[in-house]
Amino acid sequence: MPKQGYHHGDLRRALVDAALMLIEKQGPQGFNLSDAAKSAGVTPAAVYRHFGGRDDLIAECARQGFEIFADLMDHAYNGGKPSALSAFEATGRAYLAFARKFPGHYMAMFESGISLNTNPDLARASERARQVFSRAAEKLSQHIPADKRPPAAMFSAHIWAMSHGVVELFTRGKPGARAPFPPEELLEAGIGIYLRGLGLVPPDE
Incomplete structure (x- = not known):
């Protein structure tokens, strides 16, 4: 046929x-x-x-993934959360949700070895996703005097890495079913401990 x-x-x-x-x-x-x-x-x-070529095809999968990823995190952050901390934590949970719902895109983005600078569209999409975390970090740090404020890019990168680690260890594949705690709880606790250690949220929040 x-x-x-x-x-x-x-x-x-x-x-x-x-x-x-x-x-x-x-x-x-x-x-x-x-x-x-x-x-x-x-x-x-x-x-x-x-x-x-094949890399060009994978790069397009990654580009689409970063666009979806940024949309999900942006929606999570701007979803009417009552505090900067809860809004910031929501972006982490959106990271976990994205990895579960869009595994092909996730793998193209983070496991393919494709450079984010392969083409301008992919670079812009990945930067847009990074900026969601950065904006959330900047908002969270506003109560700290500027001369004592950690760089937002630094701690937003740390939270990105923490979210990625929880996905890799406890969310994707069969090992994720054996996580000692629900991935969302692991990430929320980790974010809270980290941010309090930096003085980015008050101890009683």
Whole structure:
């Protein structure tokens, strides 16, 4: 039976969807362009109408992931939380939720080895996601005098790393089912301890 062709942009979307499925099942390094083309129902040559190679296809998966990621974290932060601390913690929980719901995108973003500077669109998307954490950190530190205030970029990077660690150790795959505590509780406690140690939230908050 002949393969059905794709028209008006559908092929690009189909290739991204196929790549995300393969990444989720086989890892970012576990497939090639021929595999993606086969999954999308087209010839390998058709892939090059939209992507320069496998890395270009994965970079697009990562770009879309960072856009979704930033949207989720931005919504979490601006969701009417009663305090700067609870809003900041909400961004961490959004990180965990993203990794669970979009594993293919997550792996393309963080496990593919693709440079964030591969193309301008990917760089902008990743920077937008980073800025959500940075804005949250700046808001949280406003009560500390400027000359004693830790750099927002520093502690927002630490919280990003903490969130990423909880995802890797206790959320993704079978080991996550054996976490000593729910991942959300682990992250919330870790954020609270860290921020209080820096004096970024009052002890009684």
